[in-house]
Amino acid sequence: MSTDIYQQRASVFFEQYESVTSEQVHAFWLAELNKRDRGVALDVGAGSGRDAKFLAEKGWQVIAVEPSDNLRQLACESATISQVDSTASYHPISWYADSLPALASVKALNQRYDLVLLSAVLMHLSPIEQYQSLTNLSELLIPGGLLVMTLRHGVFTDGRVSYPVDVDALLTLSAALNLKLLLQSQLVTDQLGRNDVRWQTIVLTKD
Template sequence: MLHLFPPAPAAVLDIGAGTGRDAAALAALGHPVVAAEPTPELRCLGKQLHAGSGIRWIDDALPALPSLGAERFDLVLLTAVWMHLAPAERPPAMRTLARLLAPGGRVVLSLRHGPVPPGRRMFDVPPNETVTLAATHHLRLLHRTAHPDLHARPGVHWTVLAFEPA
């Protein structure tokens, strides 16, 4: 996905940052990064693991991300996040993504497909549904790829989608 990312320094928002793996990699490339992670344990661990990286951690989540206010980003990254949103949460979440984009910015997201692990809240999200929803918020599809699961989990595969303002 790196070819979809703007050159540094670009304002980056990593939504659902987890422990900050992607946020730290982008910060190391010279990007100012905001990592939005609603799970306190993951956010705390991320802060410990990546202390001194310059990542700004926030306790926030889709669909609204209210703590970001009027901030705008050149890259909004959602790695394995979108499929955790219920169908009713996706339209307001897409509206939020469109609002957060700086002119010329990009949204890059990955969708997990396949069996849902026990105890997880996850939904099957067809890629075309996401493309159509993005278009209703004036975001055009820039890139689409599908690939197998890197961990070779049976029946699991991924789609990567990138959007930019239409």
């Protein structure tokens, strides 16, 4: 996956991502998140750090991965954690330059995760890279852990490369990897008002 456009327009994308809240973007599965004990989360393609900060403020220990150096720098500078929950223990967000499908730096940590978040990432990967990514991510989950993917349906008009995401094929592969479907949303409209874009959320759990 090329990060050139994210390097060149980092501030534009940063402002765009920060214009909507994590509560808005992830409303579909937040009830499931809130039922779970705080643990270690991996945010892949963390962008502006919005979701990493959201999880950290809930008391999760967060590893955030973003391949764009410029976007990651903006995220690091802005992701100051507010201690909003007196019952939580707070951890600084750990940032890494890494990318799917390999996630070599993340794998080198020898860490397993209670939650893996992949928000608006998979469509940047070719079909074979999508399958490779899912395989690698499944290995990083603890039994009972959650893999949450928000999937973008609709082409880009700003030069970013995208590929279709075949949800049925994705779920077939997931089952083969012992990832059980927990939640699947319908297609929903875009939070930024783009009429040609729809979103879908898939939540898997590892058996």
